[in-house]
Amino acid sequence: GIGSSSFADYCRRVEGLPLTDDQKIQLGEWLDSIYEKIENEVGIFTDVEGTGLYEIQSKLNHSCDPNVQIAFESGDNELSVKALRDIEAGEELCISYLSSCQLESSRHSRRKFLLENYLFECECRKCTAQCNDPD
8 A cells, every 4th residue: 555645745735725826826836846856766656655555445446536545644554544525425435546736637647647557547536527628
């Protein structure tokens, strides 16, 4: 399993700030440039602090609109699954295999990354809803 990095947590927090549209664009470009620099140094999995085999997390599928996220809140190897929103009874629990910045990219970009790196074509609700969006 893979846990989110401190930088990914930071990105999620700053993206929630009350900003003008221009400031949001500047912030997005700045965050993208940092991810690009990190990727150039360590590869595409910039949100990885480490790896491990976690039985429950291994059963969670991907969604571009996840309802849970993985966290290592205690700073050790204890994995937590945290709800990102209210979850209906019987609803599948899904994490995202993408970084928070990638989740904001176009459907085409998200699906291309998932196909190249995880070998599947995403058919989640978000991708399905955006099927007519321009690439």
